[in-house]
Amino acid sequence: MQTKKVKNTLKQIFWHAVIIATVIVFLYPFLYMVLTSLKPFADIVASGANIFPKRITFDNYIHTADAVPLLRVIANSFMVATLTMTVKMITSVLGAYALTFLPNKYSNKVFYFFIITMFVPFSVIMLPNYLTLAKLSLLDTIVGVSLPQFADASAIFRLRQSMRLVPKSLIEAARLDKVPHMTCLTKIVMPLIKSSIASQCIFMFVNCWNEYVWPMLILRNQEMMTITLAMKKFSGSEGSTGWGTSMALATISVALPLVLYLIAQKQIISSFMSSGIKE
Amino acid sequence: MAEKELRKQAQKEERAAAKKEKKIVTKAMRKRRDGLLFALLLSPAIIFFVVFVIYPVLYNVYLSFHEWNMVSPNKKFVGIKNYENLFKDGEFIQSVGTTFKYIGICLITIFVFPYFLSYAMVHLIDKGQETYRSVLFFPSLISLSVGAIVFQFLFRGIGGPINAMLAWFGVEKISWLNDGPTAILVIAFVATWKTFGYNMLIFLGAILEVPTELIEAAKLENASKWKIFWRIVLPLTSSTAFYAFVITFTYGLGQVFTPTNILTSGGPTNSTSNLVYTIYEAAFFTFQSGRAAATALVTLAIVMVVVVLYQALEKKVHYAN
Numbered sequence: 250m251q252t253k254k255v256k257n258t259l260k261q262i263f264w265h266a267v268i269i270a271t272v273i274v275f276l277y278p279f280l281y282m283v284l285t286s287l288k289p290f291a292d293i294v295a296s297g298a299n300i301f302p303k304r305i306t307f308d309n310y311i312h313t314a315d316a317v318p319l320l321r322v323i324a325n326s327f328m329v330a331t332l333t334m335t336v337k338m339i340t341s342v343l344g345a346y347a348l349t350f351l352p353n354k355y356s357n358k359v360f361y362f363f364i365i366t367m368f369v370p371f372s373v374i375m376l377p378n379y380l381t382l383a384k385l386s387l388l389d390t391i392v393g394v395s396l397p398q399f400a401d402a403s404a405i406f407r408l409r410q411s412m413r414l415v416p417k418s419l420i421e422a423a424r425l426d427k428v429p430h431m432t433c434l435t436k437i438v439m440p441l442i443k444s445s446i447a448s449q450c451i452f453m454f455v456n457c458w459n460e461y462v463w464p465m466l467i468l469r470n471q472e473m474m475t476i477t478l479a480m481k482k483f484s485g486s487e488g489s490t491g492w493g494t495s496m497a498l499a500t501i502s503v504a505l506p507l508v509l510y511l512i513a514q515k516q517i518i519s520s521f522m523s524s525g526i527k528e
Numbered sequence: 529m530a531e532k533e534l535r536k537q538a539q540k541e542e543r544a545a546a547k548k549e550k551k552i553v554t555k556a557m558r559k560r561r562d563g564l565l566f567a568l569l570l571s572p573a574i575i576f577f578v579v580f581v582i583y584p585v586l587y588n589v590y591l592s593f594h595e596w597n598m599v600s601p602n603k604k605f606v607g608i609k610n611y612e613n614l615f616k617d618g619e620f621i622q623s624v625g626t627t628f629k630y631i632g633i634c635l636i637t638i639f640v641f642p643y644f645l646s647y648a649m650v651h652l653i654d655k656g657q658e659t660y661r662s663v664l665f666f667p668s669l670i671s672l673s674v675g676a677i678v679f680q681f682l683f684r685g686i687g688g689p690i691n692a693m694l695a696w697f698g699v700e701k702i703s704w705l706n707d708g709p710t711a712i713l714v715i716a717f718v719a720t721w722k723t724f725g726y727n728m729l730i731f732l733g734a735i736l737e738v739p740t741e742l743i744e745a746a747k748l749e750n751a752s753k754w755k756i757f758w759r760i761v762l763p764l765t766s767s768t769a770f771y772a773f774v775i776t777f778t779y780g781l782g783q784v785f786t787p788t789n790i791l792t793s794g795g796p797t798n799s800t801s802n803l804v805y806t807i808y809e810a811a812f813f814t815f816q817s818g819r820a821a822a823t824a825l826v827t828l829a830i831v832m833v834v835v836v837l838y839q840a841l842e843k844k845v846h847y848a849n
Binding site: 260261264265267268271272273276278279281282285293295296297298300306339340341343344346347348351353355356359362363365366368369370371372373374375376377378380396397399400402405412426429430455458460461463465466473477480481484490492495496499502503506507509510514517518521522523524 | 540543554556562565566569570572573574575576577579580581582583584585587588591598645648649652653654656660661662663664665666667669670671672673674675676677678679680681682689690692693696712719721724725726729730731732733734736756768772774778782783785786789790803804807808811812817821824825827831832833
């Protein structure tokens with residue numbers, strides 16, 4: 250009995266160690282980025298594997314603010330992400346409501362159509378979309394970055410998952426009282442799934458904030474640069490000044506997703522944990 | 529609150545009055561109205577999908593049969609020449625190979641590994657699961673471009689932290705990004721950093737769904753944890769696993785772009801160039817829209833083969849259970 254207990258404790262310790270090692274590996278790049286951004290220029294090149302700064306300085310941030318129109322860059326990213334999130338949420342909520350509460354013989358077909366769009370890689374459609382936006386003269390505009398992202402099958406899919414948990418009888422009762430569908434949506438369904446909507450909003454915002462490829466193709470004008478594009482400008486340039494600046498910019502860009510994650514962590518995690526489970 | 533109640537009451541009375549007016553809506557009429565609303569509510573999403581997903585795919589088909597430099601007003605019809613050139617081109621064949629190498633690495637690092645780790649988090653440790661999972665998911669919310677830039681720094685040949693650590697074990701300096709195979713590895717690591725947490729949550733969700741009674745019963749019969757994984761957890765989570773596999777494959781194809789662009793631009797001597805990156809180069813560097821479109825359609829075909837296989841396999845598993 251005693252040996253079995255010891256064996257069990259040892260096993261527990263072993264698996265905790267495996268998981269903690271994984272956690273360290275995954276946090277290391279993040280910590281390295283933050284701590285490097287606080288190192289003086291000379292330290293950055295010389296420090297090797299040593300993650301901790303000998304002296305903390307904000308020189309890199311000051312230099313970044315000189316080298317990049319920082320507020321403008323952040324504002325651009327913010328506008329793109331807000332616009333995309335807002336419209337995407339509207340199209341997704343409407344679509345998910347129709348699929349959940351107005352089912353008819355076409356619902357399944359429409360649903361499969363949406364799922365298929367999920368499997369078309371972005372790079373397959375980037376050239377035609379670029380040409381479409383050029384035709385609409387939307388290159389170098391915020392709307393141009395957002396427009397192709399206004400519909401999102403995975404968002405519809407996840408919202409539908411939450412809406413299905415709303416009792417159908419609730420909507421049916423309201424409908425018998427002649428409450429219009431739009432009122433059912435805004436007054437019954439949305440309040441009931443508001444935490445799921447909030448976490449989806451955060452996820453949409455963060456995804457768009459993080460976007461690199463599409464803004465790179467659409468935004469060529471320096472004035473329109475988003476934060477991910479600004480970062481790239483300084484990466485790879487040898488010498489500590491470039492490294493310091495790109496680490497500072499990277500840290501700034503991670504700050505917002507980090508704060509949002511700390512606020513809505515539980516919601517985001519539970520919404521993704523259920524996303525792979527089939528009905 | 530009271531005001532709301534009152535308003536509701538008033539609304540109800542109004543409706544009752546309307547009912548008395550005998551505005552009887554027949555079932556058929558309601559059905560038609562619901563159908564109209566269904567179409568109306570779905571149309572914004574459908575319109576965006578048609579314009580920015582379906583039309584581009586079809587336009588690619590058109591472009592792939594033409595020669596066009598994206599500036600000239602005329603597109604020259606060339607039949608299947610773009611495809612012929614593609615398959616005769618050694619660089620293209622190499623890029624397909626690189627794509628599969630990269631996907632192969634990713635399947636180990638972001639499919640197999642998080643699968644086992646999720647099992648360990650649920651069944652091999654007693655507590656701490658929630659803390660671990662929220663920390664491990666965090667990198668999934670960080671931009672791929674941040675990942676690429678930080679990994680570029682970590683994997684520097686001279687003075688890079690990874691090389692410095694390897695030096696403790698007597699490993700000689702590696703020029704990670706100047707050598708094809710190691711550069712592919714670093715690109716895959718960036719994608720792993722981004723997707724690991726996301727896949728882990730999907731697996732965790734599925735493993736937690738496995739009925740505990742089954743596992744308890746197996747434990748009573750002294751089945752090893754290893755056996756429980758293979759005989760109970762794996763079969764019962766296989767449909768989620770298939771889903772995660774397809775997602776890893778398709779998203780992996782997309783996620784390779786940013787790190788390739790930032791870390792190597794496809795070099796050295798094209799050794800890290802992959803399907804997705806060749807589309808970009810053909811479209812935006814050499815302005816061969818036909819070649820870009822043909823490559824895009826080959827990529828799409830590969831994804832569709834995987835999706836179809838997935839559906840077939842899933843059905844089989846579904847019936848087998």
